[in-house]
Amino acid sequence: MKRGLIIWDKSEIPPEVFVRRVDDVRRVLEERSLAALMVYSDLARSHPARFFSNLMLYFNRALLIIPRESPLTLLCGLSPRVYGWIRSVTTIEDIRPAGNFARPLFELAKERSWTRLGALDLDQFPYDIHKAIRSGSVEILNVEAPAVFRPDADETELAMRQKASAMVEEILGDEMREAVGSIDHHFVGRLERRFRRAGAEDLIVLVSSGRTVPAPPTGATLEEGFSACVALEYRGHWVQLTL
Amino acid sequence: MAESGWDCLLLYGHSWRKDFFRCLVNFNFFGPYALALLTRSNELSVLLSHPWDQENLAGRVDADIKCVANFAEAIPSKSKTAIAGREFMEARFVDESTVSATAAVEKLRRFKTPAEIQFLEQAAHLADEGYRHFVDTAELGMAEYELVAEVEGFLKTRGAEDNFMLIASGGREVFGMRPPTERRFQKGDSITTELTPQVNGYYAQICRTLVLGEPSEDQRLAFSIFCEAQTAAENFIKPGVNISDLARVQNDVFRREGYGEYTSSKYTRVRGHNLGLYPDENPYVLEDVDDVVNQNMVLIAHPNTYLPLSGYMVFGDTLVVTETGCVRLNQTEKKLFSK
Numbered sequence: 001m002k003r004g005l006i007i008w009d010k011s012e013i014p015p016e017v018f019v020r021r022v023d024d025v026r027r028v029l030e031e032r033s034l035a036a037l038m039v040y041s042d043l044a045r046s047h048p049a050r051f052f053s054n055l056m057l058y059f060n061r062a063l064l065i066i067p068r069e070s071p072l073t074l075l076c077g078l079s080p081r082v083y084g085w086i087r088s089v090t091t092i093e094d095i096r097p098a099g100n101f102a103r104p105l106f107e108l109a110k111e112r113s114w115t116r117l118g119a120l121d122l123d124q125f126p127y128d129i130h131k132a133i134r135s136g137s138v139e140i141l142n143v144e145a146p147a148v149f150r151p152d153a154d155e156t157e158l159a160m161r162q163k164a165s166a167m168v169e170e171i172l173g174d175e176m177r178e179a180v181g182s183i184d185h186h187f188v189g190r191l192e193r194r195f196r197r198a199g200a201e202d203l204i205v206l207v208s209s210g211r212t213v214p215a216p217p218t219g220a221t222l223e224e225g226f227s228a229c230v231a232l233e234y235r236g237h238w239v240q241l242t243l
Numbered sequence: 244m245a246e247s248g249w250d251c252l253l254l255y256g257h258s259w260r261k262d263f264f265r266c267l268v269n270f271n272f273f274g275p276y277a278l279a280l281l282t283r284s285n286e287l288s289v290l291l292s293h294p295w296d297q298e299n300l301a302g303r304v305d306a307d308i309k310c311v312a313n314f315a316e317a318i319p320s321k322s323k324t325a326i327a328g329r330e331f332m333e334a335r336f337v338d339e340s341t342v343s344a345t346a347a348v349e350k351l352r353r354f355k356t357p358a359e360i361q362f363l364e365q366a367a368h369l370a371d372e373g374y375r376h377f378v379d380t381a382e383l384g385m386a387e388y389e390l391v392a393e394v395e396g397f398l399k400t401r402g403a404e405d406n407f408m409l410i411a412s413g414g415r416e417v418f419g420m421r422p423p424t425e426r427r428f429q430k431g432d433s434i435t436t437e438l439t440p441q442v443n444g445y446y447a448q449i450c451r452t453l454v455l456g457e458p459s460e461d462q463r464l465a466f467s468i469f470c471e472a473q474t475a476a477e478n479f480i481k482p483g484v485n486i487s488d489l490a491r492v493q494n495d496v497f498r499r500e501g502y503g504e505y506t507s508s509k510y511t512r513v514r515g516h517n518l519g520l521y522p523d524e525n526p527y528v529l530e531d532v533d534d535v536v537n538q539n540m541v542l543i544a545h546p547n548t549y550l551p552l553s554g555y556m557v558f559g560d561t562l563v564v565t566e567t568g569c570v571r572l573n574q575t576e577k578k579l580f581s582k
Contacts, residue, residue, distance in 0.1 A: 002259075043258070044259035044275070084418075085424075126330060128330035189399040190400075193395065195392075196388065197388075197392040212298065213294070217402075
């Protein structure tokens with residue numbers, strides 16, 4: 001299931017962490033004379049927007065806008081009925097309906113007299129949005145990820161990934177000890193239950209008898225020497241471990 | 244392809260939208276991207292982005308299978324190429340000379356083969372079992388995410404490939420569903436869920452509402468409206484009827500009861516949608532959607548919305564369109580559940 005529990009636990013990621021990350025972006029925007037940075041987000045590509053705002057969509061698409069001189073704005077494909085929930089789990093206050101993304105973006109640009117915007121890894125935006133936002137008079141420039149998005153150099157990010165890794169190691173290790181002789185679906189079911197109860201948002205489990213590479217469960221019996229690969233998302237932080 | 248003048252059809256998938264790829268090569272890939280390439284002369288090749296996928300697919304499909312490190316460079320640039328999924332494809336993968344095949348392939352996918360309907364029947368059966376487990380497990384003091392964990396574990400144990408699920412709990416203050424929170428169930432709560440297990444790629448859905456404790460008069464009244472609206476949809480569906488009318492017959496029940504304003508986008512999303520390799524397929528059941536229902540479509544009719552009587556409430560079943568009407572794939576009782 002994409003996704004389970006989505007929360008912002010401020011004891012894990014204090015607000016000042018997001019302030020610092022966004023300030024780093026704003027410095028680059030200043031250097032490049034850009035009014036704002038656009039960060040695309042959906043289920044397949046949620047990492048950067050989560051890093052800057054704790055936004056984790058469970059469906060649909062969104063464009064996070066980090067202005068140089070004002071608070072974040074979200075152009076959001078989800079219904080306004082869930083904006084309150086989004087505000088409760090992110091640093092974002094200003095949420096607007098996305099439509100095809102171009103129109104609300106151009107309106108926002110007009111409202112704030114923006115003429116040059118950056119887009120994080122612009123060529124990785126979905127083609128329809130890429131085309132739509134480049135159809136107006138606002139200049140859209142690519143901002144390459146290493147300039148503003150450096151999760152591997154962020155202590156909080158690494159600490160969260162370590163927490164997620166420790167969770168995988170403990171629960172997967174526990175369940176593997178008892179799993180030989182079980183049907184792989186049952187093993188995966190037990191993992192789902194335990195990881196999601198521990199607060200995991202998403203989970204992918206592959207298993208292997210040792211004769212093939214890891215693959216989704218098929219209803220086979222797990223034999224001595226089997227291995228399991230777990231990709232786990234905890235508070236938006238993905239880790240992968242094979243035991 | 245011949246009618247459209249396409250020499251090559253690409254079906255693209257990424258980790259969120261695997262459906263276009265899987266409608267031709269029904270393989271649940273692990274890597275970030277996959278692409279199936281079909282020529283007009285019926286040659287099939289598959290590009291994958293993770294080596295495990297290449298090994299797992301080998302021998303399962305009569306195609307040339309490659310795993311590539313640079314996906315963008317590996318996509319062939321042929322004349323008269325159409326792409327299904329072009330809109331959500333990363334811009335760097337799209338050659339401007341290509342055209343979109345998304346709508347055309349989506350239309351083909353609407354009408355299911357007997358084999359596809361069998362998978363949907365299995366998924367609907369799993370949805371019924373999952374909902375029974377949901378009702379059996381929910382209890383006062385339990386957190387939403389704990390209940391979801393129990394249901395996810397249950398569905399995976401029974402072989403579900405995945406599950407799309409939303410939930411909400413509370414009373415009149417609840418305006419919609421979303422992923423589970425840490426909120427703990429209280430007496431009198433309406434617990435709503437949309438449960439959508441996936442079997443061999445295909446999703447079937449069930450929507451039900453559970454009240455913890457004895458339902459209030461308002462909750463019962465609200466449910467009777469939802470039940471009548473959903474039943475109206477079920478009775479109305481047959482080949483040839485328009486999707487806009489399918490939405491209208493549901494909304495008319497709310498209008499007649501004085502709740503017409505709660506059929507607008509302020510309070511609700513859609514009155515149903517198609518189901519298949521994606522849990523939320525076109526056409527969406529809305530009064531402004533002009534499309535025709537046809538035999539072998541599989542869709543859910545769900546008049547889910549907010550009502551001031553009860554807060555957000557949900558009720559819906561997966562239906563397969565037959566020659567003369569429709570058949571419900573879910574067997575769960577059509578009632579307001581309570582415990």
